[in-house]
Amino acid sequence: MEKTNLEILVKKALDYAKSFENTGKVASYIPELFKADRDALGVCIVANNKKIYKAGDCETLFTMQSISKVVALILALQTVGRDRVFDKVWVEPTGDAFNSIVRLETHNHIPLNPMINAGAIAVAGVIDSEFPFSDFLALMRKLCGREDIYLNEKVYLSEKASGMKNRAIAYMLANEGVLEKDVEQTLDFYFKMCSVNVNAEDLARIGSILANDGVNIFTGERLVESEYALIAKTLMVTCGMYDGSGEFAIKVGIPAKSGVGGGIMCCVEDNFGIAVYGPSLDEKGNSVWGLKILEYLSKELNLHYFSGAKVKEYI
Numbered sequence: 001m002e003k004t005n006l007e008i009l010v011k012k013a014l015d016y017a018k019s020f021e022n023t024g025k026v027a028s029y030i031p032e033l034f035k036a037d038r039d040a041l042g043v044c045i046v047a048n049n050k051k052i053y054k055a056g057d058c059e060t061l062f063t064m065q066s067i068s069k070v071v072a073l074i075l076a077l078q079t080v081g082r083d084r085v086f087d088k089v090w091v092e093p094t095g096d097a098f099n100s101i102v103r104l105e106t107h108n109h110i111p112l113n114p115m116i117n118a119g120a121i122a123v124a125g126v127i128d129s130e131f132p133f134s135d136f137l138a139l140m141r142k143l144c145g146r147e148d149i150y151l152n153e154k155v156y157l158s159e160k161a162s163g164m165k166n167r168a169i170a171y172m173l174a175n176e177g178v179l180e181k182d183v184e185q186t187l188d189f190y191f192k193m194c195s196v197n198v199n200a201e202d203l204a205r206i207g208s209i210l211a212n213d214g215v216n217i218f219t220g221e222r223l224v225e226s227e228y229a230l231i232a233k234t235l236m237v238t239c240g241m242y243d244g245s246g247e248f249a250i251k252v253g254i255p256a257k258s259g260v261g262g263g264i265m266c267c268v269e270d271n272f273g274i275a276v277y278g279p280s281l282d283e284k285g286n287s288v289w290g291l292k293i294l295e296y297l298s299k300e301l302n303l304h305y306f307s308g309a310k311v312k313e314y315i
């Protein structure tokens with residue numbers, strides 16, 4: 001097959017998604033997010049042949065939101081190690097909404113996994129640093145391979161002003177001794193990490209690093225320890241799409257993490273980092289058209305973890 005096949009395929013995936021009615025809604029519970037263009041859509045693949053394939057809105061900046069939970073988990077593992085992290089958060093799926101508070105009362109007070117808000121706030125609190133957000137940004141810049149990764153100040157302030165449920169979660173965690181650091185400072189870091197601006201290529205680059213056991217394919221540099229890359233990917237499989245993780249595992253079958261900013265970051269072992277951006281979300285908080293793109297790519301390229309990828313024909 002011709003080298004350009006993957007370029008054609010990403011465009012086809014985008015057109016396929018857009019052939020469906022846009023039934024989603026842009027997140028409005030964080031008011032600043034509601035300003036996004038509901039019909040925006042982009043897809044980017046960082047492939048192991050060191051080429052980058054893009055279609056649609058790949059330059060648009062949007063906030064990471066829950067996708068930051070993967071990077072925060074890696075940072076926590078790197079700074080305090082797995083025992084201390086998993087002392088404060090478990091690794092089991094919930095079947096509940098990402099911002100649910102209910103299990104903190106009914107399930108032993110420890111958040112069930114790092115991919116939900118309660119778990120990510122616990123992870124944010126365990127990072128051993130005086131300036132956790134600076135460390136988070138530094139790690140993001142390394143993972144994305146560019147220095148100009150910044151906080152979206154407006155989204156951050158909007159999250160801070162509207163984040164009452166996260167505040168409730170954090171105070172419950174503090175009440176149970178899960179959160180030992182200052183609650184407001186931990187929340188401030190959590191709101192900031194969610195409000196870091198990225199584009200689809202940035203997320204595809206992070207996906208590629210995870211797909212390659214923690215190594216940046218462009219530089220050969222190891223940025224994430226193999227053990228931590230494995231933990232991150234496994235949790236993306238079981239919990240990355242919130243209470244839609246099971247359905248996504250059947251329909252797409254690749255490790256993925258979504259955010260209410262409209263991004264989904266994925267990795268295909270030894271092959272690809274993939275990211276989509278489409279801010280129109282389904283009721284679970286996952287990008288409606290983004291899911292369609294991933295379904296299409298998974299089917300066309302046999303990406304499902306149980307189907308044996310055939311991407312070599314395409315690159």
Ligand code: GLN
Pocket residue numbers: 064065066067098099117159166194258259260261285
């Ligand atoms: N900042 C968002 C929140 O805390 C992240 C949620 C998400 O992307 N699912 O609610």
